[in-house]
Every structure is written in structure tokens, then in C-alpha cells.
Amino acid sequence: SKQQDSTTPSWKKVDYAGVYKDIAALLEDENYDDGSYGPVFLRLAWHASGTYDCKSHTGGSSGCTIRHAPESEHDANAGLEVARRRLEPLKKKHPNISYGDLYTLAGVVAVQELGGPTVKWRPGRVDKQAVECTPDGRLPDAAQGADHVRDIFYRMGFGDQEIAALVGAHALGRCHTDRSGYDGPWNASPTAFTNFFYTELLDNTWVPKKWTGPMQFVDKQSGAFMMLPADMAFKTDPRFRAYVERYARDQDAFFADFANAFAKLLELGVSFPEDAPLYRFKTLD
Ligand code: DDH
Incomplete structure (x- = not known):
């Protein structure tokens, strides 16, 4: 009524x-x-x-x-x-x-x-x-490292495990030069939600991209995939890296922690x- x-x-x-x-x-x-x-x-x-x-x-x-x-x-x-x-x-x-x-x-x-x-x-x-x-x-600045990422996400009330799980969203999509200035996808299947952010991060050798754009990394072997400086923090920071190794090994653990x-x-x-x-x-x- x-x-x-x-x-x-x-x-x-x-x-x-x-x-x-x-x-x-x-x-x-x-x-x-x-x-x-x-x-x-x-x-x-x-x-x-x-x-x-x-x-x-x-x-x-x-x-x-x-x-x-x-x-x-x-x-x-x-x-x-x-x-x-x-x-x-x-x-x-x-x-x-x-x-x-x-x-x-x-x-x-x-x-x-x-x-x-x-x-x-x-x-x-x-x-x-x-x-x-x-x-x-x-919001986080992709040009910075682990300290900055922690400052930003701790301010929201997250801990290291949650931060490491959330960034796994970078299995999806790509960077656009006319949006962020960065360029390219993180892996070969950017429209599938997977644990590939972690597997690519660990399995590849990442080298600075040779271009006039902002500093970013490309995989040495194919040059087709990318990592942001802030993404690399999840490989170099030991506490983040422990979660990255777990999620690379165990997609179910990633899915459960990401969902929460x-x-x-x-x-x-x-x-x-x-x-x-x-x-x-x-x-x-
Ligand atoms: Fe992200 N992200 N993100 N991101 N993000 C970009 C694209 C996408 C950072 C920077 C960038 C999360 C965390 C971080 C997605 C989801 C999530 C781009 C490229 C930059 C730069 C934008 C463009 O050019 O179009 C940084 C830095 C962080 C961090 O420090 C942790 C999180 C937590 C999420 C989430 O969803 C939970 C997705 C999806 C994309 C792809 C967008 C697209 O159009 O494709």
C-alpha cells in the first residue's frame, strides 16, 4: 500500500x-x-x-x-x-x-x-x-614500497595477512597509460579470478621496463606482464612474502582469505x- x-x-x-x-x-x-x-x-x-x-x-x-x-x-x-x-x-x-x-x-x-x-x-x-x-x-601510491602500503592499509584497520590477500585482486585487469600511466596486465588471463598474482610474482624474474613512462617492472622472459613497484613489495618484504608463498601454493587458502x-x-x-x-x-x- x-x-x-x-x-x-x-x-x-x-x-x-x-x-x-x-x-x-x-x-x-x-x-x-x-x-x-x-x-x-x-x-x-x-x-x-x-x-x-x-x-x-x-x-x-x-x-x-x-x-x-x-x-x-x-x-x-x-x-x-x-x-x-x-x-x-x-x-x-x-x-x-x-x-x-x-x-x-x-x-x-x-x-x-x-x-x-x-x-x-x-x-x-x-x-x-x-x-x-x-x-x-x-589510496595507495603504486610508486612506493612496503612501508607506505602498510601505512595506508593499517589506517583502514587491516593487518599484513589481509593486505597480502587483497592485493591478489591484481590477477584481474590491467594498467592503462591513460589512467594511471602504467601499462599492461599482470598475467595472461586478466578476466579470470585466480591466484596468478602470487605465482607470477614468485616464478618470474622482474626487471625494470625500458620506457619513458613511470618506473614499473616487466617479466624478463616475455616482457608481456607487469608489476607495480608497490606489487614488488610483496616479494621483497619477508612478512608479506610468507603469505604470498602460501597463496601461490594454495588457491583455496587465497580464496578464503580474500573473501573475508x-x-x-x-x-x-x-x-x-x-x-x-x-x-x-x-x-x-
Ligand atoms: Fe589495484 N591498481 N592497487 N588493487 N587494481 C590498478 C588496477 C587494479 C594499486 C594500484 C593500481 C588493490 C591494491 C592496489 C585492482 C584491484 C585492487 C592500477 C592500474 C594501479 C596503478 C589502474 C589503471 O591504469 O587502470 C596499489 C598501489 C595497490 C596496493 O598498494 C596494494 C586492491 C586491494 C584491489 C582490490 O580490488 C581488492 C583491479 C581489479 C585493477 C584492474 C583495473 C582494470 O581496469 O583492469
């Missing part, structure tokens, strides 16, 4: 399994990148969430300020308008979903539909206005309604 409709919070009026399916239907496009929007959807979900500061309790996916300038224009977010534009028709189709819920759910869909683990997810984020944008500099750390990332700083259900969505087939 009308009465019920006006008292029901908007997050309860959304068919989230339906949104999941609609996002999944947007993943494939043979003319885009390696054929899937999954990697850039995942990067959007992560950058929407990774601004969290556990001391001031600011940032995170809750307000979804990543869609507003100036946060949308921070260097780290270059190229994410591609993902936002692709998802926009779903905001029209499901007007009661918040952007924070839509973008984080897109990350879950990407992980699951590209062959990764099931990721628990809850709705109920409430969008905020541009005045609440987070300051620049909260990624679900936590998407919830940083969010105060969910008490009755928000926890979803475990089924993959499409």
Missing part, C-alpha cells in the same frame, strides 16, 4: 538478487579491454571503500562520495568514470538502491562471476553529498540497519 511504501526505508524496496543479475549482464563486452568490465568494477568498489580511516571513522563506501568531484578527480580514481557510466542505467532501473550499495555489489559480482569466491554482502549504505568527499591521498578481507573492505565505516540481511549470492551458472 501507499502507507507502507512511505514508511519502508528505500534500501528495503530493492531486489538485490535482481541487481546482481543485471550487473552480471553488463560484464561482457568484446570491444572493451580484455572483454570484461569486471576488473574495473572491482577497482571501483575498492576505491569507493579504501578511503576509510579507522581513527576518524571517515571515508569508506557508505556515502559513496567517490562519484562526486573532487574525489572522482583524484589521480588514483582516473578511469573509474568508465565503470560508473556502465552502471548508471541500473541506478535508473533500480532507483531505490544507493550508489554505495550499487558500486560495492558490482565488486562482489565481478569477483564471483569471474570465478572467485563467494563474498558476503549487506545492503543499507546511505549516499552523501559532495561536501563529504574524502581528502586526496588515502574483501567483505570487510566493503563494510568499512558503514553503519548498517540492524535488520539488513546478509546475502551470499549464487553465480549465474
Whole structure:
């Protein structure tokens, strides 16, 4: 009834399994990148969430300020308008979903539909206005090493094992010279969620790329795959490396730890309604 409709919070009026399916239907496009929007959807979900500061309790996916300038224009977010534009028709189709819920759910869909683990997810984020944008500099700088990576992720409230698991997302997608300035994919199957970030990191000899672009590494043998300076920290730092060795050996351990750390990332700083259900969505087939 009308009465019920006006008292029901908007997050309860959304068919989230339906949104999941609609996002999944947007993943494939043979003319885009390696054929899937999954990697850039995942990067959007992560950058929407990774601004969290556990001391001031600011940032995170809750307000979804990543869609507003100036946060949308921070260097780290270059190229994410591609993902936002692709998802926009779903905001029209499901007007009661918040952007924070839509973008984080897109990350879950990407992980699951590209062959990764099931990721628990809850709705109920409430969008905020541009005045609440987070300051620049909260996301990691790819040019730096282990100390910087720890500073950034400890600020979100993560420990070394969780950080090492999260960076395994770099099995997916690629770097774009017109976005970050870096170039190339991390492995030969950038649209499959695997533990290849760890196996490639350990199995290859990585040498500085000879070019005029920013300092990055390429595999010595083929020159086809890349690592960021910040990625190399997971090979050179002994405490990170212990997890890298485990995840390279044991994909199930990686999937389990990634699923937990990624679900936590998407919830940083969010105060969910008490009755928000926890979803475990089924993959499409
Ligand atoms: Fe990342 N990432 N990321 N990343 N990331 C880039 C691409 C992708 C760093 C830098 C870059 C995570 C952690 C880190 C994904 C997911 C995740 C690019 C290239 C840079 C640079 C962007 C471009 O040119 O298009 C750094 C530094 C870190 C770190 O210090 C740990 C995490 C935690 C995740 C996650 O999802 C949990 C994905 C996916 C991509 C590929 C995007 C695409 O369009 O393809």
C-alpha cells in the first residue's frame, strides 16, 4: 500500500538478487579491454571503500562520495568514470538502491562471476553529498614500497595477512597509460579470478621496463606482464612474502582469505540497519 511504501526505508524496496543479475549482464563486452568490465568494477568498489580511516571513522563506501568531484578527480580514481557510466542505467532501473550499495555489489559480482569466491554482502549504505568527499591521498601510491602500503592499509584497520590477500585482486585487469600511466596486465588471463598474482610474482624474474613512462617492472622472459613497484613489495618484504608463498601454493587458502578481507573492505565505516540481511549470492551458472 501507499502507507507502507512511505514508511519502508528505500534500501528495503530493492531486489538485490535482481541487481546482481543485471550487473552480471553488463560484464561482457568484446570491444572493451580484455572483454570484461569486471576488473574495473572491482577497482571501483575498492576505491569507493579504501578511503576509510579507522581513527576518524571517515571515508569508506557508505556515502559513496567517490562519484562526486573532487574525489572522482583524484589521480588514483582516473578511469573509474568508465565503470560508473556502465552502471548508471541500473541506478535508473533500480532507483531505490544507493550508489554505495550499487558500486560495492558490482565488486562482489565481478569477483564471483569471474570465478572467485563467494563474498558476503549487506545492503543499507546511505549516499552523501559532495561536501563529504574524502581528502586526496588515502589510496595507495603504486610508486612506493612496503612501508607506505602498510601505512595506508593499517589506517583502514587491516593487518599484513589481509593486505597480502587483497592485493591478489591484481590477477584481474590491467594498467592503462591513460589512467594511471602504467601499462599492461599482470598475467595472461586478466578476466579470470585466480591466484596468478602470487605465482607470477614468485616464478618470474622482474626487471625494470625500458620506457619513458613511470618506473614499473616487466617479466624478463616475455616482457608481456607487469608489476607495480608497490606489487614488488610483496616479494621483497619477508612478512608479506610468507603469505604470498602460501597463496601461490594454495588457491583455496587465497580464496578464503580474500573473501573475508574483501567483505570487510566493503563494510568499512558503514553503519548498517540492524535488520539488513546478509546475502551470499549464487553465480549465474
Ligand atoms: Fe589495484 N591498481 N592497487 N588493487 N587494481 C590498478 C588496477 C587494479 C594499486 C594500484 C593500481 C588493490 C591494491 C592496489 C585492482 C584491484 C585492487 C592500477 C592500474 C594501479 C596503478 C589502474 C589503471 O591504469 O587502470 C596499489 C598501489 C595497490 C596496493 O598498494 C596494494 C586492491 C586491494 C584491489 C582490490 O580490488 C581488492 C583491479 C581489479 C585493477 C584492474 C583495473 C582494470 O581496469 O583492469
